[in-house]
Amino acid sequence: MITTLKDTTAQGIQNAIMAARESVGAASGMVFTLLVDTPAAEYDEVFDACVEAGREHPSRIIVTTDGSAKADRLDAELHIGDEVPGEIISLRFHGEVAHHKSSTLLPLLLPDSPVIAWWPREAPEPVSEDPLGSLAQRRITDAMGSTDPLGRLLARAEGLAAGDTDLTWTRLTPWRALLAAALDTHQAPVVGATVEAAEHNAAGLLLAAWLGSRLGLDAAFVTSDGPGITSVRLATAEGDIVLERGDGKMATFTAPRTPPRSVALRRREISALITEELRRLDTDKVFQQSMACLASNVRRNNGGA
Amino acid sequence: MTDTYVNPLRDASDRRLPRVAGPCALVMFGVTGDLAQKKLLPAIYDLANRGLLPPGFSLVGYGRRDWDDEQFTDYVLESVKQRARTPFRAEVWRQLAEGIRFVTGGFDSDEGFQALKETLREVDETQGTEGNHAFYLSIPPAGFDQVIEQLRRHGLVDKSKNTPWNRVVIEKPFGHDLASARELEEKVSSVFNSDSVFRIDHYLGKETVQNMLALRFANQLFEPLWNRNYVSHVQITMAEDIGIGGRAGYYDGIGAARDVIQNHLLQLLALVAMEEPASFEAGNLRAEKEKVLAAARAPINLKSHTARGQYTAGWAGGQKVKGYLEEDGIAPDSQTETYAAFRVDIDNRRWAGRPFYLRAAKRMPRRVTEIALMLRPAPHLPFHLSDTEQLGANALVLRIQPNEGITMRFGAKVPATQMEIRDVTMDFNYGTSFAESSPEAYERLILDVLLGDPPLFPQHTEVELSWKILDPILDYWADKDHQPEGYAAGTWGPASGRAMLERDGFTWRRP
Numbered sequence: 096m097i098t099t100l101k102d103t104t105a106q107g108i109q110n111a112i113m114a115a116r117e118s119v120g121a122a123s124g125m126v127f128t129l130l131v132d133t134p135a136a137e138y139d140e141v142f143d144a145c146v147e148a149g150r151e152h153p154s155r156i157i158v159t160t161d162g163s164a165k166a167d168r169l170d171a172e173l174h175i176g177d178e179v180p181g182e183i184i185s186l187r188f189h190g191e192v193a194h195h196k197s198s199t200l201l202p203l204l205l206p207d208s209p210v211i212a213w214w215p216r217e218a219p220e221p222v223s224e225d226p227l228g229s230l231a232q233r234r235i236t237d238a239m240g241s242t243d244p245l246g247r248l249l250a251r252a253e254g255l256a257a258g259d260t261d262l263t264w265t266r267l268t269p270w271r272a273l274l275a276a277a278l279d280t281h282q283a284p285v286v287g288a289t290v291e292a293a294e295h296n297a298a299g300l301l302l303a304a305w306l307g308s309r310l311g312l313d314a315a316f317v318t319s320d321g322p323g324i325t326s327v328r329l330a331t332a333e334g335d336i337v338l339e340r341g342d343g344k345m346a347t348f349t350a351p352r353t354p355p356r357s358v359a360l361r362r363r364e365i366s367a368l369i370t371e372e373l374r375r376l377d378t379d380k381v382f383q384q385s386m387a388c389l390a391s392n393v394r395r396n397n398g399g400a
Numbered sequence: 401m402t403d404t405y406v407n408p409l410r411d412a413s414d415r416r417l418p419r420v421a422g423p424c425a426l427v428m429f430g431v432t433g434d435l436a437q438k439k440l441l442p443a444i445y446d447l448a449n450r451g452l453l454p455p456g457f458s459l460v461g462y463g464r465r466d467w468d469d470e471q472f473t474d475y476v477l478e479s480v481k482q483r484a485r486t487p488f489r490a491e492v493w494r495q496l497a498e499g500i501r502f503v504t505g506g507f508d509s510d511e512g513f514q515a516l517k518e519t520l521r522e523v524d525e526t527q528g529t530e531g532n533h534a535f536y537l538s539i540p541p542a543g544f545d546q547v548i549e550q551l552r553r554h555g556l557v558d559k560s561k562n563t564p565w566n567r568v569v570i571e572k573p574f575g576h577d578l579a580s581a582r583e584l585e586e587k588v589s590s591v592f593n594s595d596s597v598f599r600i601d602h603y604l605g606k607e608t609v610q611n612m613l614a615l616r617f618a619n620q621l622f623e624p625l626w627n628r629n630y631v632s633h634v635q636i637t638m639a640e641d642i643g644i645g646g647r648a649g650y651y652d653g654i655g656a657a658r659d660v661i662q663n664h665l666l667q668l669l670a671l672v673a674m675e676e677p678a679s680f681e682a683g684n685l686r687a688e689k690e691k692v693l694a695a696a697r698a699p700i701n702l703k704s705h706t707a708r709g710q711y712t713a714g715w716a717g718g719q720k721v722k723g724y725l726e727e728d729g730i731a732p733d734s735q736t737e738t739y740a741a742f743r744v745d746i747d748n749r750r751w752a753g754r755p756f757y758l759r760a761a762k763r764m765p766r767r768v769t770e771i772a773l774m775l776r777p778a779p780h781l782p783f784h785l786s787d788t789e790q791l792g793a794n795a796l797v798l799r800i801q802p803n804e805g806i807t808m809r810f811g812a813k814v815p816a817t818q819m820e821i822r823d824v825t826m827d828f829n830y831g832t833s834f835a836e837s838s839p840e841a842y843e844r845l846i847l848d849v850l851l852g853d854p855p856l857f858p859q860h861t862e863v864e865l866s867w868k869i870l871d872p873i874l875d876y877w878a879d880k881d882h883q884p885e886g887y888a889a890g891t892w893g894p895a896s897g898r899a900m901l902e903r904d905g906f907t908w909r910r911p
Contacts, residue, residue: 359489
């Protein structure tokens with residue numbers, strides 16, 4: 096059921112939600128509020144990703160965009176009970192109201208449950224101090240969705256607050272899982288690590304930072320033709336452990352004493368990333384350590400160059 | 401594995417990093433069976449798709465079919481495409497398909513097992529499975545002995561070594577009474593170490609167990625109620641809407657009590673009734689379950705507090721269905737029960753005097769598994785009798801399937817009446833609050849086996865304790881030697897089942 100409200104307020108939206116809930120007859124089992132801020136141009140794509148996310152986690156999803164009308168007003172569109180188990184509320188802020196978004200959002204947050212903010216494209220810095228970001232305990236950004244991934248990620252590393260994560264990190268989980276599992280089996284000390292990725296690949300640099308901080312060494316970063324990360328090599332006295340992925344889909348795993356094996360290592364879509372991200376609402380310490388390491392790596396390299 | 405090794409890439413606080421199984425081969429017996437085709441093979445693919453299988457993984461099928469690797473691969477592909485829960489991806493399939501092998505042979509064939517040994521050696525080399533082998537016996541219990549003996553004889557299993565490892569998965573039933581359960585255990589433990597034996601009850605997924613543990617031990621809200629002071633009795637129901645279908649050969653002579661009460665319902669009882677474990681480490685959990693099962697016993701008066709039934713022809717859910725005795729492959733004088741219910745008493749401080757009623761049946765009106773804690777009435781009701789006429793007992797219901805969740809039933813005033821109190825329910829569904837689909841029970845199980853996680857599934861002691869509760873009832877029924885009471889298909893069971901609770905002043909909840 097879609098309800099459209101022109102020139103409304105938080106109060107008006109709440110009344111409309113109640114009315115819609117009654118007529119749909121759905122009980123609410125929503126577990127959190129997700130705030131999404133997106134430019135108008137990206138709205139459709141982001142809305143689709145929200146529908147996906149809403150399917151995975153029944154929640155109140157509020158998508159905010161800046162409108163272009165001359166007047167000062169708030170328009171709302173409520174999607175309740177049709178495609179998703181929760182609710183999607185699209186808010187379009189025109190004129191002056193756009194500078195006071197949180198006054199509208201605050202009454203619309205679900206009681207007593209977590210609030211998560213997500214910026215699918217560009218995000219304000221630091222996100223934790225943004226009016227919208229400060230409403231949330233968890234803030235999810237995506238440096239890879241911005242025009243300058245590495246720059247954004249570094250800026251984020253500087254102003255990182257508890258509860259901040261970036262989807263760049265989420266993209267690394269399958270790589271990290273395979274590498275960690277490799278060291279479960281091959282228990283020799285790692286004496287060197289090399290990550291090969293496309294030039295200035297933010298994910299590749301973050302992976303190198305993670306390896307460096309965990310292994311206590313400087314992980315080398317080598318530029319390749321991509322796509323994305325193309326290989327990781329861990330050197331041990333017994334031989335190298337290598338995970339190579341040339342096509343962004345299928346990787347080859349090689350380790351001492353074992354034949355090369357292929358392993359599926361697909362680049363995942365946004366909805367899968369967001370789902371993983373929403374699974375945990377606590378602070379990710381390992382991410383913080385890796386970000387700190389990334390920042391110091393880059394500072395040192397720039398200083399040396 | 402050395403105890404001192406710490407993987408530098410792992411960190412307890414790195415909670416998003418999944419545990420990927422180490423290199424290994426999974427050998428499946430009974431690959432052409434229903435279970436393998438519908439559940440196990442798709443679950444293996446789903447695991448691979450979630451990135452939880454190692455690069456060095458091999459799936460080896462063993463069976464009588466005259467298949468080569470390619471034909472078996474096609475068979476697996478078919479089942480994956482039909483049944484897998486995650487989307488099909490060519491690259492995941494490619495990873496899996498490289499390690500698929502098939503070995504032709506019967507359970508009694510020495511050449512077959514010799515060939516299996518050869519194949520395992522080959523995959524250890526080419527697929528890098530490093531000699532770690534798990535054997536999944538998805539076969540009728542009659543074959544267990546033979547297969548386990550063959551594995552031992554051909555040196556496929558070496559109990560004395562922990563690396564590389566050998567593990568075995570067996571499915572219920574674990575024997576048909578205490579004596580046969582012990583016999584099976586002797587056989588299995590002569591070949592495998594006890595922590596290498598995974599007994600699985602496919603009804604009771606690990607998720608369900610963990611959900612129940614979280615509900616009971618992560619909350620303050622429920623624990624004060626969880627004892628004889630507040631609970632009047634507990635009803636545990638497992639109702640199936642289907643008949644025996646094509647399982648005549650398996651089901652006849654086994655019956656509802658052996659088929660599901662011995663393993664599934666008594667496990668649920670243990671989880672609901674046990675004390676708080678010192679930790680959720682498998683050993684501690686098991687200790688608590690064993691304690692409560694040891695304190696549980698069959699009712700003293702078997703005549704009053706047991707009931708059994710057999711469905712007769714009728715209409716179930718708008719469909720005309722056969723009676724049990726008319727099902728294909730069932731002897732016309734079969735005394736096998738399709739409805740079993742009995743009372744269990746737990747002699748400990750928490751539960752003494754508060755009966756647990758267990759029932760399991762086929763051809764019930766709908767499919768449901770639930771545990772209902774029925775609370776005692778409020779000690780005093782400051783209302784007129786007529787005000788509370790419609791008020792039943794408060795209840796806390798843990799729904800296992802379908803729609804796993806929790807329902808609370810309590811009284812509320814009907815609006816705009818003077819004072820009329822009626823039952824209302826409050827519902828929580830895992831499905832609507834966490835749509836993150838919980839993994840299929842088999843996925844968790846197979847992963848646990850490959851990771852070597854000590855299973856939450858019953859170890860042998862629990863199996864024995866369950867038989868000790870059930871044996872007196874089975875013996876009593878066997879001695880009576882007459883036909884179970886008939887109940888029309890599509891109804892909630894025979895009159896004796898209802899009478900059993902009425903004697904104690906209770907009625908079955910309609911689930």
